Amino acid sequence: MRPIRSTAIAALAATSFLALAACSGNAPAPDASSSAAATAGAASDPLAPDNAPHVSVNDPVIKLPTVAGNPGVLYFTIEQDAGKPNTLVAVHVDGAERAEMHETKTENGVSSMGRVESVEFSQEKPAEFKAGGYHVMLFNLASTMKAGTDVEVTFTLANGDKVSTFAKVQETGAMEGMMDHM
Numbered sequence: 244m245r246p247i248r249s250t251a252i253a254a255l256a257a258t259s260f261l262a263l264a265a266c267s268g269n270a271p272a273p274d275a276s277s278s279a280a281a282t283a284g285a286a287s288d289p290l291a292p293d294n295a296p297h298v299s300v301n302d303p304v305i306k307l308p309t310v311a312g313n314p315g316v317l318y319f320t321i322e323q324d325a326g327k328p329n330t331l332v333a334v335h336v337d338g339a340e341r342a343e344m345h346e347t348k349t350e351n352g353v354s355s356m357g358r359v360e361s362v363e364f365s366q367e368k369p370a371e372f373k374a375g376g377y378h379v380m381l382f383n384l385a386s387t388m389k390a391g392t393d394v395e396v397t398f399t400l401a402n403g404d405k406v407s408t409f410a411k412v413q414e415t416g417a418m419e420g421m422m423d424h425m
Contacts (some may be wrong), residue, residue, distance in 0.1 A: 300319050302319060306413055309415050314380045315415075322365055343382070395410075
């Protein structure tokens with residue numbers, strides 16, 4: 244029998260400690276400010292699952308309501324760099340009881356807003372979620388959602404793939420808030 248060297252024991256102990264820390268939830272939290280976009284395979288946390296292949300979410304921002312208790316809104320662009328078209332079917336925002344995709348339309352000078360169940364996007368045509376078009380309404384926001392913080396957002400595609408990233412939370416100006424909150 245060969246003797247086990249102390250460096251091998253130390254290496255084994257360090258590896259075991261790291262594995263236990265990750266499983267117990269004591270692993271270091273990802274740095275939310277390090278990425279404004281989530282890209283496939285580029286998660287800031289090496290223990291996090293890979294994001295949907297070829298799909299990225301750019302410039303996610305949450306606008307808080309001007310009046311407490313009213314809904315907030317999430318804006319972003321979702322796109323892909325290769326492959327067949329995708330369909331966004333759900334959005335989950337930490338700190339929001341409910342998130343719904345909506346679209347604002349203007350016909351004959353009258354604007355209306357309605358819920359949409361899905362939004363398609365492709366390499367040729369990214370889906371832009373912005374004021375006056377597609378957007379995500381956020382209902383019953385937690386009191387912990389404050390301007391200047393980062394909040395995790397998960398986007399679910401029709402095939403079950405997901406993309407997670409962090410959105411910057413911002414105050415909403417009075418006129419800006421009226422655009423999608425009417």
